Amino acid sequence: MYTQTLRISPKRGNTALNKIQTGNVKDKRGFKIGGFNKISEEIENKVKIQIAKFPTHISHYCRNNDVAAKFLATDLTLIKMFNLFIEEETKDKIGFSTYKSIFYKNFNLRRKPVKDTCNTCDSFNIKIKYNDDLKEQYKLEHENHLVTANEAREAMKCDLKRAKNNAKLKAVTYDMEKVLGLPKLPTNLVYYKRQLSIYHEGVHAGSTDTPYCFIWTEAIAGRGAQEVGSCLKKIIDNYLVQGKEELILWSDSCGGQNRNIKIVWLLKAILETHPCLKTIYFKYLIPGHSFLPNDTDFGKIERSLKYQIRLYTLNEFKQVLENCSKKNKFVTCEMTKDDFLGTLQIEKSITNRKTTLILRKLAGLELES
Template structure:
């Protein structure tokens, strides 16, 4: 990872990004015991650090706007690559921990593969995963500065209050903070219907995402995902044919992930409402957009969507 970060400073055609999710931040943040017994609203921060200039970026959103699964994390990466990354970059390395639910799965790979196929300069994107037990990322330094600064802010009522803390926690090379919008969160649902998520590599060996140490996607191989397991690179073919025609994927296949926001558990909404007397009146409008639903509380924020369905390799009428 350090070698990739150093190379990004000298090679204009190469960029290295490290990314991670900060621990959830509660709203409202109030120094009273009442809050300890209440469910609070979570604020999420997906951090991205660019090796080329050592600049940290915070992508912030609320629990009632989106979850914190692979598609939300991938959406932050997509937005950075499209709007912030140097257009000269041809090779991109992405470093993260090995959390399967967010960083090492078919959804985030498909999202970046669709972007790669449409990007004017990028040729390869490589996901690289730190070994378990050795997962300290540069983003963790940024997160620690945020959490240290929070010691001087006992009362925080809105997302904007947290954003101000993030912007001011570093005097030198301050963090860049972006408030994610509904339109920024994209889904892979259309893309999933245009590929076959096979269970075996072309070598007939079984695919195991949890053992993968590195994943590479290449523009010249539109329907292949290269996965390194135990030091050996194996090719996974995701090509799908309909009436003899191979289906391609691109960022045109993105659709909105949470166009109307994400409902929170009704019990949590009830707890938040019961704390309104502790929140200043000029901050109450911030909580009015929330919608509740009768369900178990979504503790991890991954949402209730089903896992990606594995399509059959044989007997699929659309492939014949």
């Protein structure tokens, strides 16, 4: 039956029966020898030593104790590192896949992000490098600068955390995203045409981790201090829960949009007319070290836009914002002309005294007209 059904010779059947009778039967199905191409521990250690030689940097925006990752140079790739190892160790044979697995298994290294750096830090680094006489002094000043920047960041985190536990406190961060354009088309000709600019002011609430998006086009308004202040008024009027007595505003130190007297005037007028709000604090991060939760929100938006091949209207752009995050949904508000306020009337009713003019008056100097 076996020989006819399986179409095998009687010899194979007899051999199987003899093995069963003698007990010399081993199931070798799926059995693999393996390990013949495994590299030695010595070569693996050489790879680790070579990778550890590459200089690493701490990210400009990730100077936190809870971030263990370090960054390699921007132009350094894994294939370049592998080729350098092959040039150094000509006798040791190793494949790129093995080199890659050792890298990811034993190191938490990334390519350094291409972002704006701090002018003060860059200036100190140049002074420390090329000025041996005052090297220690510049190092100390640089460390003090980093300590101040870190203290400001910790203060922002503390305020955002307090807002979650204090029913009378509201802490938000606000920033404006880079200018985006409509329509978004895969046609090459679009890159050479004038597009309609979209302005997006992002506000991140610390108590609920909710991102708010205020969007408008250049046909509605510009992107100056009054527009930013109008967005802040919008969130205070529409999204500030009743019973909040204290509002803390964190932003970067951009003078044209966030850190100027027009914002102060506008919010001072809002404070005087608000039914329950008693205090508004303006707080700013150190220039060059101003990474905000809004920047993370903007990253999610830009990643979502990469998957959108065609966008024609502001309403379609608004739908992308609303669907770009699954956990913390973006609350989107399309601004109209009536939503934007000016500070001209406030400026006429308030005297803006400059510090330099006051000092000159006290010194009895003649003022220029």
